[in-house]
Amino acid sequence: MPNRITLHTIAEAANVSVATVSKALNDTGQLSAHTRRVVLNTAKELGYEKSKGAIALRHQSGLIGLVSADLEGRFSMPALIGAENTLGASNHAVLLTNSRGDPKLERAHIDQLAARGVDGLLILGGETDSRPPVKPNTALGIPIVYAYAPSNDPDDCSVTCDNTAAGAAAINHLIDRGCSRIAIISGPEHYLATKERIDGAMAALRKSGMRPAAPTRYGNWHESWGRTAARLLLDSGARFDGIYCLNDMLARGAIETLLARGLKVPQDVAVVGHDNWAVTATECQVPITSFDNNLQEIGRRAARLLLDSIRGNRHRGVMKIGCSLIVRESTLTKPR
Amino acid sequence: MPNRITLHTIAEAANVSVATVSKALNDTGQLSAHTRRVVLNTAKELGYEKSKGAIALRHQSGLIGLVSADLEGRFSMPALIGAENTLGASNHAVLLTNSRGDPKLERAHIDQLAARGVDGLLILGGETDSRPPVKPNTALGIPIVYAYAPSNDPDDCSVTCDNTAAGAAAINHLIDRGCSRIAIISGPEHYLATKERIDGAMAALRKSGMRPAAPTRYGNWHESWGRTAARLLLDSGARFDGIYCLNDMLARGAIETLLARGLKVPQDVAVVGHDNWAVTATECQVPITSFDNNLQEIGRRAARLLLDSIRGNRHRGVMKIGCSLIVRESTLTKPR
Known part of the structure; x- marks a missing residue:
């Protein structure tokens, strides 16, 4: 007709x-x-x-609802800035709510955002572990994109960082710098970020015909664990000339122990971290080589996919953004 | 009639x-x-x-425009959370924009927010220095409250923290812990926060009949300056049993130098910081006694004043919220 x-x-x-x-x-x-x-x-x-x-x-309405789960803003703020750049440029405005990681509060916020007629929802997690999708009767058909913490429904659209590739790149960088015995200091085992970074690291070691210089030490994400884990490594008698620490705080703690034991970083032991968090990575005595999660880019990409979805082009699956290697003194010269 | x-x-x-x-x-x-x-x-x-x-x-419209000047979110995120708590409870939603400290971008954001019919504007600064007010032809009569960075027009309404009282409280706390020779390590001299904290500290010293143990050392806000300033203090031959550092990064650097020189913290030298920034204050070897800026409370108070203003009860002047002393190991026992 x-x-x-x-x-x-x-x-x-x-x-x-x-x-x-x-x-x-x-x-x-x-x-x-x-x-x-x-x-x-x-x-x-x-x-x-x-x-x-x-x-x-x-x-x-020209309004996008952004639901952040991250109280501290360490991960969510850069992603938020990236999203706002993209949405602002396309004449959309960001309605921000903070769910403090509380699913009930998240539902209440989404209800309110829906009542205000938002065109789409950007759901921002505080970590890379996947999360349950927003229930259909909460979302009411509003397009949704998940950023940083992907939805565990493969039919949803999510953007996160590529931790597996970062783990491999960390090992390859240490090998490039001349390291031949690499130990790993990790945060808690149950995080997906942990599993992926370790998987990537192990695959890279295998590819170079190497094995880890010691069993991976799992603990928490804090500097004090970095200090302790490095002490345990040294006391175990394991020989190593490189440590891959799964975040910058662990790297900072490990470096403190190495220096206190009279070792030089990077000459005796090179150290790589992850997160490229300015204060931790740059303020310490030996600035730390690290991986930037490109959170602004994650926010921008998620916003672009959301705008596309609002225009009727729905995307599916998890898009992974590469982490960037930022080289600093902790790996600057070849060991020995 | x-x-x-x-x-x-x-x-x-x-x-x-x-x-x-x-x-x-x-x-x-x-x-x-x-x-x-x-x-x-x-x-x-x-x-x-x-x-x-x-x-x-x-x-x-039930919409509040929040214009943040702080890229990193370190100061703005907690204030934002406080504001969102208060505004959400009164059925308002927060439209967030980031001006990245650029006055032109701030004007453009306010124009867009005004076009969306926001009921009020909350202007959030990244530091406590005062700032020029939003121009009347930009604001179009929309009620405005300034948070953290107050407006320099006394007719405007602003909420910030009480740095002068914090400076005095830092000195009084060190004196309470038994310190009688207190040195001060500061950030850059031109910040209002610096001037106010030092003014408060000097007044408290005078009140107790003391003088600083050495001339105040001015530098930047980084840990490396804390390390250097403590070294300069020690090398100058000045005798001191307490250091008031104007932020936690300076305190952390100073403590590193003291420990490296074989001094005990707090037994030989007690150290106080400012900002109560979790990572810096709690992750180091001697957790740091610090002042919390109560940013969430600043956000809540600013939001309440803004809602009041929208209802027709306009407020004027700068309201100062007290900083809270958080005692940790760096001042936990009396020196000597």
Whole structure:
């Protein structure tokens, strides 16, 4: 059945200009949310169907709801900045809520955001472990993209960092610097980030015909564990000339122990961390080579996928953004 | 002239219930932004005047624009969380933008927020130095409260922390712990936070009949300067049993130097920091006694003042929130 409703028909019915109708239907130009809604509702009531494309005749508020699970903001703020850059450039605004990792609070926030007519939801996690998807009766069909913490439903769209590749790159970098006996100091075993970084590291060691210089030491993510783990490694009699620490705080603690025992970093032992967190990686006596999670890029990419989804091009699966190696003094010269 | 327009008149004209009119006029209950606007506009057109109170008949969107100047989020995120707590509880939502400390970008963000009909603006700074107010032709009469970085117009409403009181409390705490020769390691001299903390410290020393154990060492805010400044202090031959460091990174650096020189903290030298920043204050070998800026409380208070202002009760001047002393090992036992 041919589409007989024209922009003129809608303009007359909504008592606006044809240009305004065009702007509202194509989601371009400067229109108030109210006018846009009136035009889209009128078009819908008249049974108007766009001849091309798949733009749903949902009224658009230009608002994106961002639900952050991260209280401290260490991981979420850079992703938020990246998302806001992208959304702002496409004339969207960010409604921010903080769920403090509480699923009930997350549901309540999403309810409120839906009531405000957000066009899409960006769900930002505080770690890379996957999470249950937002329930359909909470999301009400609003497009969603998950950032940093991916959804465990493969049908959802998520953006996170590539921890496996970072683990491999850490080992390869230490080998490039001349290390031949590499030990690993890790955080808690149950994190997906831990598992992936270790998997990547082990694969890289195997590929170079190496084995770890000592069994991987698992503990927490704190500097004090880095200090202790390095002491345990030294006391075990294991010989090593490189340590891959799974975050910068562990690296900082390990370096403190190495220096206190009279060893030189990187001449005797080279050390790599992860997170590229300015204060920890750069403020200590030997600045730490580290991996940047490119959180701003994760935020930007997630925002772009969300905008695409709002325009009707839904994406599926987990997109992984590479971590960048930032070389500092802790690996700057070859050991021995 | 008596007010002859009743809630019934407005309800009839706007085609809603009397209860809805009441909710809209009193800014209570669950109403869509659209309904609230329709009721308020109808009331305005009819010339309705509330018999009591000073509620302006502006339509309310339930949106608050938050403009943050702080890229890293270290200071802004806790204040944001505090503000969101308060605003969420009063049925407002936070539209977040990041100005990256760029005045032009700040103006552009405020323009966009105004175009979205925000009821008020919360302007969040990254430091306690005062800043120029938002220009009237940018703000368009929207109520504004400044948090952390106060406006330098005394007619504006600002909430920040009480650095002078913190400086005095730091000295008094060291004296309480038995210190009688206190040195000060500071960040850059030109920050207002520096000036106020030093002013407070000097006043407290005078009050106890003391003078600083050495001239105040000014530098930057980094750990490396804390290490260097402590070395310079020791090498100068000055005798001291307490150091007031103006932030935690300086304190951490100073403690590293003291330990490396064979001194005990706090037995030989007690050390106080400022900011209570978890990683720096708690992760090091001697956890640092520090002052918490109560940023969440600053955010909550600023949000409450803003809501008050939106309801017509405008506030003026700079409100100062006290910093809380958090005692840790670096001052836990009396020196000698």
